[in-house]
Amino acid sequence: MTINRRQALAAGLATLGGAATTAHAQTAPAATPAYPTAPIRIVIPTAAGGGHDTMMRLIGQKLTERLGQPCVVESRPGASGAIAAAAVAQAPADGHTLMVGYSAFLSNTVLLDKVPYKVEDFVPVSMLALTPIALGISESLAASTLKHYVAIAKTRPGQLSYASYGPGSGGHFVGELFNMAAGINTVHVPYKGETPALLDVLAGQVQASFTSVGGARRYPGRIRALAVATKERSPSYPDVPTFAELGYPEVDMPGWGALFAPAKTPPAVVQLLTREINRIVLLPEVKAKLSELGFDAVGWDGARTNEFLKEQLASTRKLVASGRIKL
Structure with a gap:
């Protein structure tokens, strides 16, 4: 019997779902259902036609080929990304609704009196790229x-x-x-x-x-x-100097683009998405295209992404406390 790519991915997902090594566990039915079973919706918080939109359409096309379900990119700009974040936070936590977040995803929680979401409403799937x-x-x-x-x-x-x-x-x-x-x-x-x-x-x-x-x-x-505004020149644009080189070392805050899922998404689904998406963003042809858009592909897992987000949130709070950033 021939096993197609989607069946193989589903089998791998079942394994990730926590099969034990005992003989009993090996014969037990898989606890995690096949994934994906429907189109995957990727919500971006910025206008269509911009860098994040183009990046996710490129990644989504590759992910469609891998998972056998369409990946649909949906633009929901407004309120510094809060509209998109609120919608995804309330979506079913089954891996079929994802969101691209950037720096405003964190700064909203510091700047806004009422935020329609919490950072804890999400789990990071991948740090896709840094954006000088x-x-x-x-x-x-x-x-x-x-x-x-x-x-x-x-x-x-x-x-x-x-x-x-x-x-x-x-x-x-x-x-x-x-x-x-x-x-x-x-x-x-x-x-x-x-x-x-x-x-x-x-x-x-x-x-x-x-x-x-x-x-x-x-x-x-x-x-x-x-x-x-980075410590070192962008590998994609080595002819553009850094602010530090020109006398302003304190101007150092990289942009970023990360993929998130609702917090209660099954860990097995998150792990599958992390593995597949990080493989895609580090493909030579994808890295080259992202570089043209101004993104430096990194493909970090959830743990490393979380550490980065903690550092960014600390820097954000410090700048807001200075009184220079107001909405």
Whole structure:
């Protein structure tokens, strides 16, 4: 009898479900049902057409091939990702509804008086990628270096504005970190995703954007990437210097994109998804495509992702306590 890929995955999932090594356990029926038994819905909290949307459509296509069920990417922007998070937190915990989270997933819990979800409502499946956040400026501003940009901002306090992909997002946090470090006053303008933010930079509605380095490099000759907010240069864009190199070591807060499931999702299902998704994001062709989008693929498991999230939450609370981040 020929066993197809989906049957093999289901068999592997049953094994993950906790079969004991005793002879009795080996003959007992599998406790975990076959998975998946329906399409998998992946909710993203940003606008369609942006980096997270493109990333998940790429990963979803590969996951569809592996699991034999369609992976449908659904965009639910708004409220800095809180709308998407609330919807997924309330979804059946069976592995058929997942969510991409980014920095606002944590910062909402610090910034908002009433949050329609808790971090504990979710279990991390995978840290898909880190996203170096860059300062991209409109070429019309005629600032060829970060030093020149700071000089212009100091002569025009409160007149220059920068876009981010949402209030409380990584771009918002890095923007205010840089304002504080450079002693400048530029005005934050939040958008519902990276794409609309960059389009308004192109249109001249805002002069700059704190966005993924891939986004900042997407429009050569129209948007110039001046620096990235990471300790080291992005492997994908080694020609863009770090803020630290240019005199601002405190401007160091990487963006990230992680996949979550509702907290009560069976551990066996989470483990299967972790294994399959991490295998996909580290495929050479997938890594190359993610690199073009400005993502550095990492494929961390749940434990390592949890440790990273704890560190990020501590940094978030420190910046919010400074009073510079408000919604």
